[in-house]
Amino acid sequence: MADITDAPRDGFRLSQLLYDARYRSMTIQVIAAILLMLMLVELVDNAVTNLAALGKDIRFSFLWSTSGYDINQRLIPYTSQDTHARAALVGILNTLLVAFLGCILATVIGVLAGVMRLSKNWLVARIMTFYVEAMRNTPLLIWILIVFAVMTEATPQPREFREGGGASMILWDSVAISNRGVFIPKPVWAEGSGLVVAVFLLSIAGIFVLRRFARKQQEQTGKQLPVFWISLGLFFVPALLTFFVMGRPISLEMPELGGFNFTGGVQIRNSFIALWLALALYTSAFIAEIVRSGILAVSKGQTEAAFALGIQPNRTMQLIILPQALRVIVPPLISQYLNLTKNSSLAIAVGYMDVRSTLGGITINQTGRELEGMLLLGIFYLITSLIISAFMNLYNSSVKLKER
């Protein structure tokens, strides 16, 4: 026995690294890793040396100097006397705004288009096929420019809204669609409006509680409550009551023509509308295909079984098909949200002041710090994308097939 265990005891020889199959793959990986590192070091070193040869260094202190330029769309207070860092923040918020609203609209249109493309109605299905193919087979930039061109060329100038100008405001003189953007009324919050908002938020919370209670009751007793009507009542009545009791604290400031342009109200700029609509329409075509594939992935037997149980078609879709389809839909949907967010950097084409236009555009131009600015931009998009996918992955794990 002792002989057998002792026999192959050979010392480790260096040649084994190359000729012994147990070690060879590790050798190759180590060498590859070293080469990769050397290449990265060379790249960074190359960049630093060449910048030094041009008389440039890498510094980020420019972020704290005065920016000196103005930004039209600001979600936070900002003037030209603030720093480049704050200008970048204004841009970041604008990016997030258009990405967030874009994702919502793209999902709504995408789901509708995807479901309608599967419709048994020949015309509806063909129209949706046409829509999807037209949208996803043309570059996004073209759609952005088309929407922008329509918004600036086909809408009246603000001065045409004057007496006898030929253009007029819509919705009881509260909304003006002009070639500088859409002007809508702005809510003015007077004293006591906080209470109205609080009551409104409470009643929304109440609706959620009600729905949970109704579901529990249905599971236990089989009785169905008229959830929709109660929710509708809860949504409007308490908030409206407080509104009138408090003496109408919230009023609307209407946009009015004054001087060069409309004053008062909220201006939704054409650049924003163009970017938002184009991003949403373009991405919705991809989402429609994802939704369609998700629905088709649910076996036909599920539908037939539901019909055999006498469940109505729309309830079948809602309760049986969509929950199963979501498993297939959500992972590729995440990529589409990421795409939309990153595509928002095309904003510069229509002068929308996103982070690419502020930090990556004007700031870089005024300070000459291209490398630093682009690095920061890259890091911003990376972090944003990682956060979005983290949230979507959380959602995905809640809808995916639970395996026990």
Add this chain to the structure above:
Amino acid sequence: MKKSVFFGALAIAGLTAGVATAQSTLEQVQERGTLQCGSNEGLAGFAAPDANGNWEGFDVALCRAIATAVLGDPQAVEFVPLTSQTRFTALAAGEVDVLVRNSTWTFSRDTDLGLDFKGVNYYDGQAFMVRSDLGVSSALELDGATVCIQTGTTTELNLADFFRVNNMSYEPVPVATNAEGQQQYLAGACDVYTTDMSALAATRATFENVDEHVILPEIVSKEPLGPVVRHGDNEWGDIVGWTLMGLVAAEEFGVTSANVRELAEAPTDNPQLNRMLGTSGDFGPMIGLSNDWLVNVIAAVGNYGEIFEENIGENTPVGLARGLNALWTEGGLQYAMPFN
């Protein structure tokens, strides 16, 4: 085997890259046989291709002058249209040899960007253009106006300062190019278009109804526009700078494209002129060029005054007066250093 080929290729690539950067700009231009000139994407009178695709204009002429000085051929120029956003990066990266694109000489560009401005070929200032039927006669009446502005320019900062100092509000509409700004302004998406006075005049000249637009009298900034080169290659910078000086000096001494050959035949009684035209001394070789470099330049493109009158002067659609750009002897700022 494959790996060694790969590394060999890498090493060679590294070596050639090293060699390429060691070559001076002058040598690169001479070896290539053409000058790569960063120019405007299209600004009537300054730099724009004509109907046959030939670039022409005030800035273009300076590019051609440099090409003639270095290569002896005014046509040996490759024009690289650059936007206001990409111009300095393109120059720093070596995509162009010289940038002649209505670029304002500022402290930070001259120092921090690693660039060198080699003179001023046009003394400009920022102005505002509005529709005449707005009834505005001064820039101080523009409170609340929507202003189209080219992004990435000095005008962006001047605009912010002008409105802030005068306690007025405005809505900036950023545009990427002059063409886009023109389209937005004509569509009425902005009330005001602001940029350098010269560029406004050039843009206005291309409008269908020129009289419907006025340029307001206020000039809100100093915009000295000039040719730019990379910092560090001083020999190349000298050539660019002294070509421009030569053009101005030629106007001062009455040298034109018509009489330059004649004047260069024999020395005149003006010693500076003789040194300029190479009939005495050897000033050309001092900057690495032939002794008759300026003769060729002036014969090809004319002197500063000729270039001005031909492209943007009062008899052209752009219709700019000499103003600050008259010679110093005529009350302007154009002043060439002595050829001594």
